[in-house]
Amino acid sequence: MDEQQAIQALKHGKIDGLAFLVSTYQLKAIRVAYLVTHDPQLAQDVVQDAFLQVHRSAGSFDARRPFEPWFMRSVVRAAVKAAHKADRQLPLSSLQSQAPGADDDQAERWLVAQGSVEAQVESAEEEQRIWQALRQLSPRQRAVIVQRYFLEMNEKEMALELQAAPGTVKWLLNAARRRLRSLLGSERSAR
Amino acid sequence: MNKLHSALHAIARRDIPETTDLWPLIAARIERKDTLSMNPKLKLAWTFVLVLLGLILATTAAYALYRFIFNDPGLQAVGDAGLVTGVNATAQPTLLPDPLSFTQGQRAALATQIDGGLTATLVSAYADAHRLSFVVHFDGWKPDYAIGIPFLYDANGVDYNAGRTNAAASDSDPNTWTINILPFSELQMERFTGKLHVYVENADNPRFAEFDFAVDVPVGKTITFQPMQSGTADGIEIRLEKVEMSPSHTRIYTCVVQTPTLSGKWIPFWNIALPDGSGVSPDEEAEYKDLAAGPSSGTANCATTGFPIGYESHIKTLRLTADHLRFLFDKAIWELPPADLQAAQQKLAAQGIQASYVEPADPSGDSGLRVTKKPAGMDDEAVQWLFMEALGIEYPGPWSFTVDLPQ
Numbered sequence: 384m385d386e387q388q389a390i391q392a393l394k395h396g397k398i399d400g401l402a403f404l405v406s407t408y409q410l411k412a413i414r415v416a417y418l419v420t421h422d423p424q425l426a427q428d429v430v431q432d433a434f435l436q437v438h439r440s441a442g443s444f445d446a447r448r449p450f451e452p453w454f455m456r457s458v459v460r461a462a463v464k465a466a467h468k469a470d471r472q473l474p475l476s477s478l479q480s481q482a483p484g485a486d487d488d489q490a491e492r493w494l495v496a497q498g499s500v501e502a503q504v505e506s507a508e509e510e511q512r513i514w515q516a517l518r519q520l521s522p523r524q525r526a527v528i529v530q531r532y533f534l535e536m537n538e539k540e541m542a543l544e545l546q547a548a549p550g551t552v553k554w555l556l557n558a559a560r561r562r563l564r565s566l567l568g569s570e571r572s573a574r
Numbered sequence: 575m576n577k578l579h580s581a582l583h584a585i586a587r588r589d590i591p592e593t594t595d596l597w598p599l600i601a602a603r604i605e606r607k608d609t610l611s612m613n614p615k616l617k618l619a620w621t622f623v624l625v626l627l628g629l630i631l632a633t634t635a636a637y638a639l640y641r642f643i644f645n646d647p648g649l650q651a652v653g654d655a656g657l658v659t660g661v662n663a664t665a666q667p668t669l670l671p672d673p674l675s676f677t678q679g680q681r682a683a684l685a686t687q688i689d690g691g692l693t694a695t696l697v698s699a700y701a702d703a704h705r706l707s708f709v710v711h712f713d714g715w716k717p718d719y720a721i722g723i724p725f726l727y728d729a730n731g732v733d734y735n736a737g738r739t740n741a742a743a744s745d746s747d748p749n750t751w752t753i754n755i756l757p758f759s760e761l762q763m764e765r766f767t768g769k770l771h772v773y774v775e776n777a778d779n780p781r782f783a784e785f786d787f788a789v790d791v792p793v794g795k796t797i798t799f800q801p802m803q804s805g806t807a808d809g810i811e812i813r814l815e816k817v818e819m820s821p822s823h824t825r826i827y828t829c830v831v832q833t834p835t836l837s838g839k840w841i842p843f844w845n846i847a848l849p850d851g852s853g854v855s856p857d858e859e860a861e862y863k864d865l866a867a868g869p870s871s872g873t874a875n876c877a878t879t880g881f882p883i884g885y886e887s888h889i890k891t892l893r894l895t896a897d898h899l900r901f902l903f904d905k906a907i908w909e910l911p912p913a914d915l916q917a918a919q920q921k922l923a924a925q926g927i928q929a930s931y932v933e934p935a936d937p938s939g940d941s942g943l944r945v946t947k948k949p950a951g952m953d954d955e956a957v958q959w960l961f962m963e964a965l966g967i968e969y970p971g972p973w974s975f976t977v978d979l980p981q
Contacts, residue, residue, distance in 0.1 A: 395778065398604065405597045413594055414586035423589060427596060434600050510581040533582045542912060 386450055393441040401438050408451060409434070412458045418529045419462035421518050429461045455534055459526050466522035516566040524559040531556060647854060648822030648882035649700070649707055649752075652794070655886045657821055658700040658707075659791045690783025692719075692774060697750070699770075702794030702820035703760040704880060708753045708770055708787070715749040718776045724753050725771040734768060756857060756880070760818070760825075761793045794821035797885055797980055804831075805896075805973035812842060812896060812973045815876065819979070822884040826894065829876040841877040842896035842973065848883070849891055856881045885979065894975045898959060901967040910965065918964035922957075925949070929957050 384392070384403050392400030409430060416426035433454065517525055530536045541552045652658060685696040693713040700707045706726065712719075721741040726734040734757070744750045753772065767790045774783040796818045803814045816827040830840045846854045857880045883889060915931070922929060928947035945957050962968035 398601070401600070401604075402597060405600060409596050410590065410592065410594060413596070414590045417590050418582055418586060426590070427594070427599075431596055431600055431603070434596070435603060438600075438604060510584050513578070513581050514585050528578075529582065532579045533586070535579070 390441070390450060393438070398438075400441075401434065404437065404450065404454075405434055408454060412455065415455060415458050415529060415533060416462040416465075418517075418533055419459060419522060419525050420466045421525075422466075425465055426462065429465050430458060433458050433461055452540075459530060459534075463522040463526045466525070512567060513563070516563050519566050520559055520562055524555070524562060527552070527555045528559050528563075646822075646882045647887055648884045651884060651886040651888070652700060652702070652822045655821070657792075657794060657886065658698050685787060687785045687787075689785060690774065692783045694772065694783075694785045696770070696787040696789075699789055699791045700822070701761060701766045701791045702822055702884070703762065703796040704756065704818070704820040704823035704825060704884075706755045706757070706761075706766065706789075706791075707822075708755075708789075709750060710753060710772060710785075710787075711747075711750045712774075713749065716776075717748070719774050720776065721751055721753065722773045722775050722781065724755060726755055726757075727769040727771065729767040731769070760796060760820075763793055765790060765792050794884075796820045799980060801975065801977050803975045803977070805975060807971040807973050808899075808969040810899065810969060810973075812899070814894070814975045814977070817977060819885045821886040822882060823880055824883050824892075825878055825880040827876060827878045828896070830899065839877075840875055840899055840901050842971075843898040843900065844879055844881075845895045845897060846881050846883070847893040847895070848889060854881050854883055888981070889979055890981065892977045892979060894977060895971075896973040897971050899969040899971060899973070900962065914965060918961060921964040922960060925960065927952075927957055927960065929961055931961075 384399070386404070386407070389400040389403035389407075393404070394400075412430045412433065413423075413426050416429040417423055420426050420429065436457070437454070517528065520528070527541065530541050531538075538552045538556075649658075687694050691714050695711045695713075697709040697711050699709075708724075724741065728734045741751050741753045744752070753770075768788075770787045770789050772785045772787070773781045775781055797820075798816065798818045800816050801814050805812050805814075811831040813829050813831055814826065815829050818825045818827075826844075828842055830842075844856050846856065848854065883892070919928070919930065926947065926949045927945070929943060929945045931943055943954060943958050943961065945954050948954075948957055959968060959970070963970060
């Protein structure tokens with residue numbers, strides 16, 4: 384069975400079609416939702432609901448359109464909503480108390496970086512610091528980071544998804560990056 | 575590979591293992607929904623409510639179909655005039671060996687056929703220069719059946735220019751269907767001789783019953799005249815160039831003389847009013863038509879539309895009003911330059927409207943125009959037109975014409 388056959392089967396009420404789509408896309412979808420919600424259980428709930436929505440509305444889906452892009456977009460949207468609802472954001476002090484230490488040189492690199500923050504990540508420790516810093520972003524800011532750097536959407540695709548001009552997307556991305564830099568810089572000042 | 579990308583993937587891999595499998599949970603939730611049980615009293619109450627809702631919906635749908643097909647004033651008029659060919663041959667259940675092997679004088683050979691558990695009878699046939707209309711009755715019809723796209727073949731078995739088609743069941747008899755075919759170009763022969771191919775489908779089988787009916791019907795002629803009327807609104811002139819009337823149908827041709835801001839294809843959207851104040855809906859949105867060699871204007875910016883009123887309706891005047899002139903472009907609205915969309919949204923904001931266009935990517939139907947704020951009493955369709963007006967791709971007009979019809 385391929386994707387088109389799965390969608391056709393689903394449109395005819397056959398659950399095998401949904402099983403195929405779940406097995407194909409669930410892992411990526413849960414990971415996307417997790418990066419936005421920062422809660423593995425909530426991420427799984429979001430993706431379950433997204434697949435059930437696919438099951439309910441299969442009849443109206445145009446099988447000629449690729450499934451993955453719109454499904455991942457719907458997962459991102461649902462994850463942002465779920466994160467807002469769960470109010471998962473932690474106060475800044477929490478980051479400052481939880482974040483592992485970073486040496487002055489590393490923190491300085493974050494602060495002085497004129498380009499992208501991604502250039503600064505080199506180790507598992509840095510990954511963890513970024514993960515903690517991401518928790519301090521709003522769900523919407525996390526979503527644009529996930530769309531850009533995990534789903535590898537370009538700015539035009541993000542603009543369509545966000546119903547915003549590419550300039551607005553640039554601004555959102557830059558704001559998220561600046562916030563990341565600021566948070567990582569605050570680690571330094573807290574120590 | 576950028577490093578933030580790598581970090582996100584590493585985190586995702588670390589915290590969400592490959593072995594994660596949601597399917598048992600999803601399947602269980604679907605199963606629970608499917609086998610949801612109710613106590614008998616509640617079930618009875620729900621059944622009553624659902625039957626009531628079903629009746630309301632069925633009545634509404636039947637009324638819509640009635641309005642759409644069976645209230646077709648053009649067909650009613652030609653029926654009253656005796657121009658519809660009654661076929662309704664004596665039922666002789668058989669397959670059609672050669673749908674075109676009929677002799678002169680036969681309206682349709684072997685007009686009753688059996689296939690897929692259905693018996694289909696071609697009850698009547700009608701043709702004029704603008705359309706063909708067939709009534710088919712089915713015995714053994716079930717509610718989940720539907721008619722697929724009908725095909726028309728000429729006497730040589732060549733796919734005829736069927737153009738737009740529609741089919742709808744009678745509200746009084748759901749086993750009887752009217753099939754309308756609007757050819758791309760008008761029929762210019764004295765008689766149409768050919769074959770109608772109809773198939774029936776349901777959710778499990780796209781073509782489980784197929785029928786071929788031989789057709790031999792006279793073709794009603796058109797009357798063509800040139801009103802040469804002109805109307806101006808929003809600084810734009812529209813000319814009513816040509817009217818073609820068949821016994822059951824009228825087609826009008828209009829041209830935009832001065833192209834508005836954007837050069838390209840502009841089409842008007844028409845309302846057609848009868849002398850008694852009632853209206854009739856056009857077949858569909860107007861269609862761009864190159865009338866470069868047209869009757870008068872020489873412009874290429876022309877369009878045509880049709881509606882089911884013909885000269886057999888014996889109406890003396892028609893009032894034609896175009897209350898929208900819209901630019902046709904290749905892109906969807908959400909693909910327009912963001913700066914244009916934002917400028918339009920700002921214009922709308924000054925009118926108390928907040929709206930945007932969403933790419934139709936979500937199967938839940940969350941797409942197209944999304945209105946988040948509008949003045950009380952304004953519907954979404956009005957917002958849509960205002961949005962297009964703000965984008966400069968729509969003008970409100972109106973352009974009105976009163977046409978005296980030849981009697």
